[in-house]
Structure formats: C-alpha cells, structure tokens
Amino acid sequence: MASNSQHVVENVLKQTALLEKKLKTTEVTKDIDVELDPGNLLSVDPNPINVKEFRQNREAFLKSVARDNTQLLFNNIWKLPVERVDEVILVQIPDATTNLPREKHVPKSNPLTRWEQYSKVKGIHKRKKSRKVWDEEEKKWVPRWGYGSKNDEEKDWVLEVPANADPYEDQFMKKRKDKKERVAKNEFQRLRNIARAQKLKIPGQGVKPKTLTKKPEVSMAIQAAKQSTASIGKFERKLPKEKPTRQMGKKRKFDPVCGNMADERSRETAILNSMNRKKPQIDVTKAVNKEIQEDQDYQRAQKGERKKPGRSTKKAKGSKKALPTVKKRKSGGKSKKGKSR
Structure with missing residues (x-):
C-alpha cells in the first residue's frame, strides 16, 4: 500500500x-x-x-x-x-480616462416641427396613449388603430345620412375620400416640415398657377390644354379666327418591317457616310500638287538653280487641278544659257 x-x-x-x-x-x-x-x-x-x-x-x-x-x-x-x-x-468599473475616437459623427438632433415648437412655447407635454381602448358597443378592449380597431371601416356596414346632406350621396365613398384627404394633408405637412428644416421656400396648400407673360408660353399652354383630352384635341371646338396650330414636338418615324433591298442598302450607305464624315477628309488634289512642287524644288536644288519668282502653283478658279502659271518673256530676250528664242 x-x-x-x-x-x-x-x-x-x-x-x-x-x-x-x-x-x-x-x-x-x-x-x-x-x-x-x-x-x-x-x-x-x-x-x-x-x-x-x-x-x-x-x-x-x-x-x-x-x-x-x-x-x-x-x-x-x-x-x-x-x-x-x-x-x-x-x-464596479470606474469611468474611462482615455478618449477613444468615434467611428461615425455625432448624430444631429432633428429640427422641431411647427407643432413641437408650439407645444414647447405653450408648455404642452406629450402623453403616451394606451395601445387599446374600451369599446362600449362590443364591451371589450380593442386596438386604438389598425385592424379590429374602433374606427375600422369594415365594421361600418351601415352609415347614417346627415340631415343637411344629399340623400342620394354615397356616404361610404365620402368617408373613404375624407380619409384620403387626411392622409394627403399629413404627408404635405411632413414634407413642409422637411423643407422648412432645409430652409427652402415653402409653397402654400394647393398648386399656384404660373403667370404666363410671353406669347410662346401662352400658345404652348393652350395647345397642351387642348391635347389633354381623350381624343388628343381632335374634337375640340375652334375659335372663329383661330389659326391652325402646328405640330408640337417631333413625330416618331418607324421603318417598315418588310422593306425593299434598295432602301435598306441606301440606309446602310447613309450610316457609313455619316460615320466617315467624322474622320478627317483628305484633299487628293492638294496632296498631289504639293508632291509635284516638292519634286520640282528637289530637281532645282540638284541642278543648283534658284527658284524663279514667276513659277508658282496656283489653283485655277472653277477647276479642281492646280496648273503651274508661267510668266511670258518678251520676244528677243535671251535665256539663261545665252540662246535667243
């Protein structure tokens, strides 16, 4: 052991x-x-x-x-x-003593809306509402908004017609229209708050008509109003002394599906010509004349002759070829070698 x-x-x-x-x-x-x-x-x-x-x-x-x-x-x-x-x-960890840099900048506080500014001045404090409310008709708690809420449209299977309203007016359609207007108003106010925060010009409610002062602007506005109908202005009435309006904009053109071979060849040729126009063009006549002139100058330099002032290449009017112009000598003169002509 x-x-x-x-x-x-x-x-x-x-x-x-x-x-x-x-x-x-x-x-x-x-x-x-x-x-x-x-x-x-x-x-x-x-x-x-x-x-x-x-x-x-x-x-x-x-x-x-x-x-x-x-x-x-x-x-x-x-x-x-x-x-x-x-x-x-x-x-118990103490407070940090080293300042570490942030990955992103400090978030800026959102600018106050008109209601927030008003409530701040008046001292109105926002109170949080409960998620559900008591429904007296059903005798139970229902959501404040959304599906199954007290104001759910599916629950209103019958609506009372007000005394001062048209008895034949559709109250269901009117209720949906009022709801759409409220939603649009809230969206407009939201966008207006954003524009005010960015210091932009804030338009009023509704679309303000643009003042047309120039004649072309007025004519274009009239033409646009006439063509805004279902028939594109075909059956619109004309004034007694109204001039026929010209076609506004460019009309699109489409090539035929089954076209002629000659037409197709001409179209392709036109495309190639348009592509060649972008390249620098070569003047053949000018290039040939320049080559002849350089050849003559080289031959004179080989013989030791000086270029005569009268011999120059000028382009004749109305012709494509440049012919050398020779100055005529007087009769009885002597040539450079001493021979008379």
Whole structure:
C-alpha cells in the first residue's frame, strides 16, 4: 500500500509540474509600467520591442506580450470593489480616462416641427396613449388603430345620412375620400416640415398657377390644354379666327418591317457616310500638287538653280487641278544659257 500511495503522489507531482510549465504565473514584471484604463478595458505597453525575439518567432512573441498585458489588466480589475449579486461576482468599473475616437459623427438632433415648437412655447407635454381602448358597443378592449380597431371601416356596414346632406350621396365613398384627404394633408405637412428644416421656400396648400407673360408660353399652354383630352384635341371646338396650330414636338418615324433591298442598302450607305464624315477628309488634289512642287524644288536644288519668282502653283478658279502659271518673256530676250528664242 505504501508503494502504491508513493507512486500516486509522484504522478500528481509530475502532473503539477507539467501544468505549471504550461500555465504561467499571474505576476508580470515590466521595465516600464504599463498604462491601464479599466474603464475601457485598455492597456498600453510603452516598453520597447525585442527585435531579436520578434524576428525569430513573430507569432509566439506577440502572443506572449498580449498575454502579459492582459494579465496586468485583470490583476488591476480584481483590485477594484467587488460585490455579489445572485451568486454572481460583479466588479464596479470606474469611468474611462482615455478618449477613444468615434467611428461615425455625432448624430444631429432633428429640427422641431411647427407643432413641437408650439407645444414647447405653450408648455404642452406629450402623453403616451394606451395601445387599446374600451369599446362600449362590443364591451371589450380593442386596438386604438389598425385592424379590429374602433374606427375600422369594415365594421361600418351601415352609415347614417346627415340631415343637411344629399340623400342620394354615397356616404361610404365620402368617408373613404375624407380619409384620403387626411392622409394627403399629413404627408404635405411632413414634407413642409422637411423643407422648412432645409430652409427652402415653402409653397402654400394647393398648386399656384404660373403667370404666363410671353406669347410662346401662352400658345404652348393652350395647345397642351387642348391635347389633354381623350381624343388628343381632335374634337375640340375652334375659335372663329383661330389659326391652325402646328405640330408640337417631333413625330416618331418607324421603318417598315418588310422593306425593299434598295432602301435598306441606301440606309446602310447613309450610316457609313455619316460615320466617315467624322474622320478627317483628305484633299487628293492638294496632296498631289504639293508632291509635284516638292519634286520640282528637289530637281532645282540638284541642278543648283534658284527658284524663279514667276513659277508658282496656283489653283485655277472653277477647276479642281492646280496648273503651274508661267510668266511670258518678251520676244528677243535671251535665256539663261545665252540662246535667243
């Protein structure tokens, strides 16, 4: 039995030694104190990096430094006041001392609407309404709005006709129309609040007619009003001295589905010509005349002659070819070689 117990103790000691080698101690020493901010759970290590160890094994070195700094942070956290709530240990973390930058800018507060401004001046406080209200007819709590509410349109299977209303008027249609007008009014007020917040010009309710002062604007407005009918102004009455209005806008043209081959060839030729117009055009006549002139100048330079002032290439009027103009000499004159003509 003694040998067995001694063997067990030796095994436990070996396992403990191995565990101590794997687990490092909680005491960490640094040459320069690490700056700790428990409020942000932040630790800043100002110690210089050992370049030799870093180059030998980068991953192991970074893990070792991160482990030591984290251990120092947790040591500092366990020094803070601790309390137990429902068998859970809680630590009272102090306020942060390091100002960390925000990822996004601070959100701006929405501008006040007209009602919010009025309620602020008058001291009106908004009270939160309950989700359900009591319905006396059904003797139960129903939603304040939405499906199954007190004002649900499906519940009104009969409506009372007011005394001052038309007895043949559809009250159901009138109720739906009034609801649409209320929704449109709320949407208009919402858009007006947005425009006021952006300091834009706010129009009044309804569409104001535009004042037309110029004659073309008036004629265009009359033509648009006439063509706004179902027949596009075909059966509209005309004034006694009214001039026929011209066609407003461009009329679209469509090519026939089964056309002639000659027409198709001409269309393709027109497309190619339009594409070639965009390229720079070459004046063949001018290029040929320039080549002739350069050839003549080169031949004169080889013979040692000077360019005569009378010989020049001018483009004759009404012709496409440029002919050299030769100045006539007087009779009896001598040539350059001394021979008379």
